[in-house]
Amino acid sequence: MSNHEYVHGYSEAESNRLSVQAMTLNEILYGDTIFKEGSLVLEAGCGVGAQTKEIAKNSFGAKIISVDISKKSLSAARKKAADENNFSAEYLNCDIFSLPFLKNSFDNIFVCFVLEHLKNPDEALLELLKFLKPGGEIIVIEGDHGSAFFYPDSSDAKRNIECLVSLQAKAGGDALIGRRLYPLLKNAGFSDVCVFPRIIYADSSNPSLVKGFTKNTFTAMVEGVGCDAVSSELITAEEWEKGIRALNRTCDEDGTFCYTFFKATGIKKQ
């Protein structure tokens, strides 16, 4: 993990994108994640804090400790929390693979958009399991870029998405991890593993979702790796532009866009 590369980079634009993503998907992704009063919750890999607020505001009585390996991301997360001033969490700079906590101490562990970037998500889950109390629950949320489909269909757009998947794989990650949360959690030893797909469907009857998700979340994420894709010679600049135009085309009056996130839960055996 210490050597892992975060495929999306740490730019300010990226930080904004992640906040937009959290805002438009809040209810779908986090609305049913409520931690009990008095529970101790670890958010493993909080990044710029885009999700921290969402889980914190549903669970005022819980104590949330959010950790991340990037000092820069953590400082953005702390600033965000200070600016908004309506939820509380503690932020700690540390690696998921060397957590400074007692074993068996957390009631819940929340992991969102983290495993997709790790070379060893299976080992990360084994590690996190140690810090969960027996009977405690892990909640994992990940996307799956292979779940994206749209109208008009376009091989140009699909080629761009494949570039993102390849770059993430080259950095040691897996952009198709959503579909494999079930075996990952089972193999790590969690019991009662349940996986809930959360599909996002956007058409022009919901312009704010088209803008907030198709354009400013998904297409913006793909656009963010354009330079890398071209400089890695995965694609030419012209092809890349064609793909972006095709993704933007799905935001038109007659366009539609689908993407599936996966939310998985598992229990540490007593």
Add this chain to the structure above:
Amino acid sequence: MSNHEYVHGYSEAESNRLSVQAMTLNEILYGDTIFKEGSLVLEAGCGVGAQTKEIAKNSFGAKIISVDISKKSLSAARKKAADENNFSAEYLNCDIFSLPFLKNSFDNIFVCFVLEHLKNPDEALLELLKFLKPGGEIIVIEGDHGSAFFYPDSSDAKRNIECLVSLQAKAGGDALIGRRLYPLLKNAGFSDVCVFPRIIYADSSNPSLVKGFTKNTFTAMVEGVGCDAVSSELITAEEWEKGIRALNRTCDEDGTFCYTFFKATGIKKQ
């Protein structure tokens, strides 16, 4: 329509497959389709009657008229209804493009797994619109084979699915129609168009869904076009077998499978 070819064929195995599909997906696809007491409902393209029972049993007070262009399918539908004897519908052999009804006469029109097989789904919708009362509602349900993804991911499996999509396109249909229900209904002139994706996710925590959907519905449907795919030289027999093995592999203990159906509704303007 009169010259259209039904890509799945009309075999008995196919008839069984469609019944299995209806049984395992009932609640997800039809559970919320309830026609009011006294309403007159047209099921346009009932095939072997796999869906007729599902909509009829939720709506005892409605009168359902189910039509299909294939006499053979209708006779299977009638036999099924007689055998089960717990729902009522009238069956009529006719073409969607020359319906023997008065204009503006139906409260609801139900169209399920039909538009995907038509050369001209836009014209079919325009035609059906004529028979709906002003203020009446159309309900359209279609799949989208481009929505399928699975773990383990497999280019062999995807190639087989692409063969099915190509064969359906060659027969004038569109196996990717789910994603374009929104523009189809809007362009036909329906108002208040709403599209609801219905995602099916199967893993080994739900063995009956793995068997009923992944194996006996989706993989069986793909298997059903194997001879055509090989004889059309879209794929070799060896490649085809590899793809089928890869689809079956997703039914193993660690496998997962996702597919999205689309349910769309629209109103005839007053």
